[in-house]
Amino acid sequence: MAGSAGNLSLGGRTNVRIVVVGDPGTGKSSLIVTAAAEAFPSNVPPVLPPTRLPADFYPDRVPLTIIDTSSSYNSIGKLFEELKHADAVVLTYACDRPETLDRLSTFWLPELRRLEVKVPVIVVGCKLDLRDDNQQVSLEQVMSPIMQQFREIETCIECSAVNQIQVPEVFYYAQKAVLHPTAPLFDQETQTLKPRCVRALKRIFILCDHDRDGALSDAELNDFQVKCFNAPLQPSEIVGVKRVVQEKLPEGVNSRGLTLTGFLFLHALFIEKGRLETTWTVLRKFGYDNDIKLRDDLFPVSFKRAPDQSVELTIEAVEFLKGIFNLFDIDGDGALRPAELDDLFSTSPESPWGEAPYKDAAEKTALDGLSLDGFLSEWALMTLLDPACTLANLIYIGYVGDPASALRITRRRRLDRKKQQSERSVFQCFVFGPKNAGKSALLNSFLGRPFSENYSPTISDRYTVNVVDQLGGGKKTLILREIPEDGVKTLLSNKESLAACDIAIFVHDSSDESSWRKATELLLEVASHGEDSGFEVPCLIVAAKDDLDPYPLAIQDSTRVSQDMGIDAPIPVSMKLGDFNSIFRRIISAAEHPNLSIPETEAGRNRKHYHQLVNRSLMFVSVGAAVAIVGLAAYRVYAARKSASG
Structure with a gap:
């Protein structure tokens, strides 16, 4: 299970931009020139212009643009600007100057974090040929504590431009870190595959397990290899792959083939051995992007x-x-x-x-x-x-x-109103009302939750959803969206805010006159917004807490408001007693007939009356004009006859 990543490794990239930074005199420019020219330069300018390595320079066939930078104080603004557009950063120190190594952790790496440069970092020790031979400390010993502290470091490497030791590798690792990043796949700290990577590989495994027996047979493994790498596996290679897995993880292979556990183990092994391109090729072949989500174009x-x-x-x-x-x-x-x-x-x-x-x-x-x-x-x-x-x-x-x-x-809700019938199977109901009116209790009862005396105000929009059985049979899905009193103004600041609403209900505490007053104010506000925006919605009033005594003028007030606005009288409910009064069916019924239960404000009535007057006037004008035209035609006929007889 291996192969060349090919063009799939691009991840949609046509170029990789690498910015080289580090203390003055650490060998940045010499490193770039030597990589591009494959020879050490005799003299190098202080800062190079952008250098391009062509597509065929590395196996992934993606061109590189390498940006040299100056570390002088005067150039700091330009340096920061270049870092903003970097795909990867090559951070240099000089092997013969330990103080430049110290500066990585005391200045450069913290500075990259401060600038929020969230790209892979390749740390490069230049001038390896000048290092004191008595200094026999390994690169791993030197870099391990720094890498523990700065997880953004992808790779560390030492090189010599003079002796041309590991120079091309520097930019190969930088390119690889961009095209085949470690961070989305692997947790360096725990040395395990990251959850999202496991989930993607599990899906791929299931898609490749054609007979659904929980294991990839030799034939299925071969199909997988051909799909991802365009080349079959030899029988001996399949045996070798399974042997590697079985030696380390016995449950990774069973009599039917490679199990999911074994499949995941193989990928962890590839990544640990630095062969990230293998796993990335598999992921990209199955449509995943760098965030290990399916690409949008799918x-x-x-x-x-x-x-x-x-x-x-x-x-x-x-x-x-x-x-x-x-x-x-x-x-x-x-x-x-x-x-x-x-x-x-x-x-x-x-x-x-x-x-x-x-x-x-x-x-x-x-x-x-x-x-x-x-x-x-x-x-x-x-x-x-x-x-x-x-x-x-x-x-x-x-x-x-x-x-x-x-x-x-x-279908558009506006058209539903004209046709006087909605054909939706899912209805959205906006739940308005003042604080402590009983909105949350209504939503909880919709989900069959027990009533609670404890009051905790809702501070942001909350949704509940359930299936409502219809009286005549059939089911509809109802979504209740509770809108806190404090959120109404923000909601209605958007002209189209009621467009997605099939029905609005206004809940008030039936024992509290101020609750009723606030609920009717909200009703008026919503109805006016609907009239102004053209997105009118059916509305119902819900008199909650029906187990309490109503306030003195409750019946007169509710009768007056519902008659004035042309909507149904308030529906009494008690969540405490479990008396829902078929409220959810009634909400659905009102939503199914969106031409009914639409409240009318005085301003709306006046506007409608005005339009009727204008339309009537236009009609009289039209009739008058028609009479005038007929009269003119009759006169012409009469005049023509008269002249003929004369």
């Missing part, structure tokens, strides 16, 4: 859409996910526990649901598992918020269909 699907369109999973994708759910529900309990879910996403760069807004967004079973509905709900939420992430993760976990068949863009 996802040709465009998610270009109007602000009031959203993205949903297709039936094909849902069926695939149901199959995946059953495959990873190892204990067959109808739920994916955390370990099973981790296993399912073990071929993705990381689990996509480990952080907000997905973490704890769906209903959990008693053993902290996700039911099938909960699992599909999380996918629906991710598809709504980040369809590109959904598509990538579908492919990471094994979706092999046409990427375009996995997701669909919905």
Whole structure:
């Protein structure tokens, strides 16, 4: 399992830019000239112009541009500017001047960090021919403590430009550090493959294990070798590879072939031996970039859409996910526990649901598992918020269909209102309301969580998602997005903020008059924004805490506001008593008929009345003009007849 990296090692690069820095007189310019001319120069200018090594200089066939720098105080600005555009840094010291070695850790390496130069560093000891023969300290002994402190150092090497010892190797290692970087693959401290690298290699292993028996047979190993390196493995080579693995790691090989453990061990071995190009070639052949994520060009699907369109999973994708759910529900309990879910996403760069807004967004079973509905709900939420992430993760976990068949863009909400019907299967509901109105309790009850008397204010948008069973049969997915009172102004500062909303609800504490007042103010604000932006949304008022006595004028106030704005009366609910009053079905029902339940403000009514007057006036003008034209035509006919008879 080896071979030339070829053009795949480019990682999309057509050039590598290397900046050479170090104390004055450490041999920077001589090193560059000797590498380019393959001869030691008789005289060298203080600072060289940019030097180019052609594509055929090194096996990877990527040209190099080498930038010489001056360390003088006057040139410090130019030096810093060059470092900003470096792909790698060659940092020099002079083997015959120990003080220049000390300056690496006291000045140069800390300075690179201060400037946030986050590229590989190759430390080069120049003038090896001038080193005192009595100094018999090995390079490893000298550099080991520095490399421990500065992990950005990729390689250390000593050279002599005069004697032409290891000069071409300096820039070869610098180029290699850029094209085949260690950092994404390997943790130097623990001497293990990094998690994302393991996940990518596991996915590649599964893709190559055609008969799904958990091992790569000789034929599968050979196919893998041909795919990655364009050359078959000889039978003796396959035997040799398996023998190496078996000697070090018995479980790496079984009667069926090379196991996943053995496959990962081989790659760790290549990296430890400095053959990173082998692992990078494999990763790039399977579409991975330098961040060990699949390249963007592998996802040709465009998610270009109007602000009031959203993205949903297709039936094909849902069926695939149901199959995946059953495959990873190892204990067959109808739920994916955390370990099973981790296993399912073990071929993705990381689990996509480990952080907000997905973490704890769906209903959990008693053993902290996700039911099938909960699992599909999380996918629906991710598809709504980040369809590109959904598509990538579908492919990471094994979706092999046409990427375009996995997701669909919905009809515009504006068109839904005209047609008086929505055909979506996923609805997003914005949850507004003042502090302590009961918004979070509503979201928690949606996920079947017990009511808590403890109040902790929500400080940022929070999402919950669940499947709602319809009365007439069928299921819809509802996403509740809780918007803190303090976040409403920021939300509505964007003209298109309501475009993605299917329905808005306004929650208030039914026992508190000030809560009602604030909720109606929010309702008026949102309704006005919808009218102004053209993205009007159906609205419902939710009277929470129905277990408490309502404030004195509650019925009169709510009747007046709902009648004035032309929407339904508030829906009473009590999360404490578990009396939800079919609230979630009612939310879905209102969202399915987006032409109804749209509140009207006085300004909106006046605007509509004004438009009606203008339209009526235009109609009268049109009728008047038509009458005038008919009259003129009649007069002409009459005049023509009159002149004919005369």
